Amino acid sequence: MAAIGTSSMAPPWRGFVRPGPWAVWAAFALVLAVAPFVWNSGLGLNVLSQVGIAVIACLAYNILLGQGGMLSFGQAVYSGLGAYLAVHTLNRVAGGEWALPVSLVPLVGGLGGLGFAALFGLVVTRRSGTAFAMITLGLGELVWSMSLMVPEFFGGEGGISANRVVGAPVFGITLGPQHQMYGLIAVYCFVCTAAMYGLTRTPLGRILNAVRDNPERVEFVGYSTRQVRYLAFMISGFFCGIAGGLSALNFEIVTAEVVGAARSGAYLLFVFLGGASHFFGPIIGAVLMVLSLVLLSEVTPAWLLYLGLVFVLMVVYAPGGIASLLVANARVAAAGRLGRLVPAYLGLAAAGAIAFVGTSVLIELVYHLKLDTGAPSPTVFGMTLAPDRASPWIVGLVLLAAGTAALARAGARFRRDWDQVAGEIAGRAAA
Amino acid sequence: MTAYAIELAGVHKRFGKTPIIRGADLQVRQGERVAVIGPNGAGKSTLFNLVSGRFGISSGAIRLHGERIDGLAPSAINRRGLSRSFQVSNLFPQLSVFENLRCASLWHTGARYAFWRSLARCTEANARAEQVLQQVRLGARRDDLAMNLTYAEQRALEIGVTLAGGADVVLLDEPTAGMSRAETRAFVQLIREVTVGKTLLIVEHDMSVVFGLADRIAVLVYGEVIACDTPEAVRADARVREAYLGSALAEQQTAEAGH
Numbered sequence: 001m002a003a004i005g006t007s008s009m010a011p012p013w014r015g016f017v018r019p020g021p022w023a024v025w026a027a028f029a030l031v032l033a034v035a036p037f038v039w040n041s042g043l044g045l046n047v048l049s050q051v052g053i054a055v056i057a058c059l060a061y062n063i064l065l066g067q068g069g070m071l072s073f074g075q076a077v078y079s080g081l082g083a084y085l086a087v088h089t090l091n092r093v094a095g096g097e098w099a100l101p102v103s104l105v106p107l108v109g110g111l112g113g114l115g116f117a118a119l120f121g122l123v124v125t126r127r128s129g130t131a132f133a134m135i136t137l138g139l140g141e142l143v144w145s146m147s148l149m150v151p152e153f154f155g156g157e158g159g160i161s162a163n164r165v166v167g168a169p170v171f172g173i174t175l176g177p178q179h180q181m182y183g184l185i186a187v188y189c190f191v192c193t194a195a196m197y198g199l200t201r202t203p204l205g206r207i208l209n210a211v212r213d214n215p216e217r218v219e220f221v222g223y224s225t226r227q228v229r230y231l232a233f234m235i236s237g238f239f240c241g242i243a244g245g246l247s248a249l250n251f252e253i254v255t256a257e258v259v260g261a262a263r264s265g266a267y268l269l270f271v272f273l274g275g276a277s278h279f280f281g282p283i284i285g286a287v288l289m290v291l292s293l294v295l296l297s298e299v300t301p302a303w304l305l306y307l308g309l310v311f312v313l314m315v316v317y318a319p320g321g322i323a324s325l326l327v328a329n330a331r332v333a334a335a336g337r338l339g340r341l342v343p344a345y346l347g348l349a350a351a352g353a354i355a356f357v358g359t360s361v362l363i364e365l366v367y368h369l370k371l372d373t374g375a376p377s378p379t380v381f382g383m384t385l386a387p388d389r390a391s392p393w394i395v396g397l398v399l400l401a402a403g404t405a406a407l408a409r410a411g412a413r414f415r416r417d418w419d420q421v422a423g424e425i426a427g428r429a430a431a
Numbered sequence: 432m433t434a435y436a437i438e439l440a441g442v443h444k445r446f447g448k449t450p451i452i453r454g455a456d457l458q459v460r461q462g463e464r465v466a467v468i469g470p471n472g473a474g475k476s477t478l479f480n481l482v483s484g485r486f487g488i489s490s491g492a493i494r495l496h497g498e499r500i501d502g503l504a505p506s507a508i509n510r511r512g513l514s515r516s517f518q519v520s521n522l523f524p525q526l527s528v529f530e531n532l533r534c535a536s537l538w539h540t541g542a543r544y545a546f547w548r549s550l551a552r553c554t555e556a557n558a559r560a561e562q563v564l565q566q567v568r569l570g571a572r573r574d575d576l577a578m579n580l581t582y583a584e585q586r587a588l589e590i591g592v593t594l595a596g597g598a599d600v601v602l603l604d605e606p607t608a609g610m611s612r613a614e615t616r617a618f619v620q621l622i623r624e625v626t627v628g629k630t631l632l633i634v635e636h637d638m639s640v641v642f643g644l645a646d647r648i649a650v651l652v653y654g655e656v657i658a659c660d661t662p663e664a665v666r667a668d669a670r671v672r673e674a675y676l677g678s679a680l681a682e683q684q685t686a687e688a689g690h
Contacts, residue, residue, distance in 0.1 A: 201550050203542035203545045203550060205546065205550075206526075206533065206550055207534055207544075209523070209526055213524055213525050213526060214523050214524070216521065217523065217592070218534075219506045219509075220483065220509055220514070220515060220521075221537075222510050222596060223506055224504065224506045228544065231544055231546070235546065
């Protein structure tokens with residue numbers, strides 16, 4: 001597994017530059033620029049905007065998880081409070097009390113996230129490991145309960161709404177249309193991603209990796225691990241706050257759920273799925289997060305159940321997340337041996353598909369019986385199932401059993417082929 | 432009179448009610464190499480943990496260049512120029528060999544907590560890491576992760592991480608533990624090279640290493656330094672013979688060290 005910071009990307013400013021990495025950043029900018037023309041529907045722009053925001057939040061979360069080895073269960077506190085400060089700022093600007101370009105309102109969210117992280121971090125970063133995780137969890141619950149107690153700030157059940165079209169247009173941009181809002185998000189997304197990548201290549205960024213690996217030794221090379229954790233916590237809070245500020249502008253409403261445990265859990269879950277041990281892993285996680293929340297929830301009401309299943313399987317079989325899988329396969333491909341794995345992959349895919357169809361037939365049947373979804377009968381892949389008859393249950397069970405058995409065989413074969421190929425590559429590198 | 436590089440005065444350490452260090456006194460002069468020996472359980476590792484700040488002392492005083500360091504955090508003691516190695520390799524497993532060494536030199540080259548400058552521009556830290564990389568003979572493993580090194584290589588990196596900060600007082604805790612005879616011989620030479628001009632305090636079980644490296648030997652028995660003198664004088668000391676070297680094992684070790 002490659003360590004963070006040893007990948008070949010580099011940020012696009014002077015002093016950091018190596019020849020190749022420009023292409024990566026140019027491609028990233030190009031994707032951000034072209035995406036709204038490819039997915040130009042209302043839904044498409046909506047999803048893209050949320051992805052841009054989620055990328056910032058997930059990368060910020062990973063400063064703690066992947067780079068610093070800090071498991072935070074309450075990071076939504078900083079994105080959420082940033083969102084609230086941003087929405088209040090927006091309303092002040094609209095009311096003529098404050099003068100601030102709307103495009104800078106997300107920065108207010110960032111400073112808010114930074115400020116709260118600086119305050120709470122004094123307590124949180126005193127400890128590491130399990131104690132750190134517990135304190136973040138407790139603080140998350142604390143802020144969540146505050147949101148019910150202080151409706152003046154949190155807006156109670158209805159939240160705080162605002163209008164982002166405020167003041168004179170800048171270069172004809174009002175931020176009113178969604179594609180203009182996306183443009184602002186894309187700019188923030190690019191700049192924040194570059195800045196957070198830059199952080200991984202600074203003294204603090206590297207010593208943060210060292211704190212993750214072995215906090216004790218860090219103390220014996222002159223650093224206070226607590227100070228390192230505190231600084232990283234504030235930086236993460238800052239970028240989380242920017243993401244929150246952007247979401248306040250994007251949705252024009254902020255409700256208490258933005259500071260809730262579900263949001264914090266989503267950051268953790270999707271950063272892990274994307275891959276915490278690579279810088280770009282959280283970007284994959286962010287895309288998955290938005291697609292799940294927006295699209296998967298349309299496909300099936302049981303989407304959280306599927307998500308939980310995927311998460312468990314990932315933790316057990318691929319703890320490095322999708323990014324690690326990609327990197328491992330890219331390494332095999334670079335050695336020209338990916339073709340050898342194709343049969344094993346096809347076997348895995350076929351067996352996995354059978355098991356998946358069986359699983360979803362059963363899930364949908366159970367879900368339909370237990371929760372009245374209102375639909376006449378559940379449908380899976382276009383097939384309508386009749387929950388009151390035995391046949392779909394039997395089909396589901398048989399498919400699941402057959403698929404699981406096939407997966408066990410395919411998995412064994414894959415492991416054998418993979419180990420062989422990996423052994424060859426390692427042998428060649430040593431020679 | 433110039434202050435001692437390290438001075439322990441009446442140091443006590445109790446864990447609960449159990450006294451481990453019972454009034455240890457030790458003075459190490461600037462540039463001296465002192466080996467701490469003693470039977471198992473004498474408190475050698477505890478003594479190192481006290482000097483390096485890993486544990487606090489129960490009473491007494493520890494001075495580095497004449498200034499009290501007991502009660503300070505390990506990082507604060509390290510910043511004052513004292514660095515230690517560990518008996519069990521204590522590295523950054525998911526960082527490369529070079530990054531391990533660079534992390535160890537960042538504070539002492541002034542990079543500190545900087546998040547606004549590139550590592551590539553930390554010229555002094557990079558140069559020092561490269562230099563130590565060559566000194567500990569790990570140039571060929573520069574970009575390999577520390578966790579993928581062999582045991583002997585990890586021991587060498589352990590020394591490298593200890594030295595990369597440029598500390599002038601160095602504590603080595605059983606640097607050759609678990610090494611073969613041949614590896615140990617090469618390693619003693621390496622330690623001699625990389626600690627030139629530094630004050631060295633070393634815990635070691637291997638008597639050939641002790642007699643080969645040390646200017647003076649401190650004998651720790653039941654938490655007290657019962658003798659601290661030149662190797663010849665320590666070998667002749669009646670109390671040391673009685674307490675420690677009298678055992679059959681020690682006789683054999685002394686004989687080995689004598690050739």
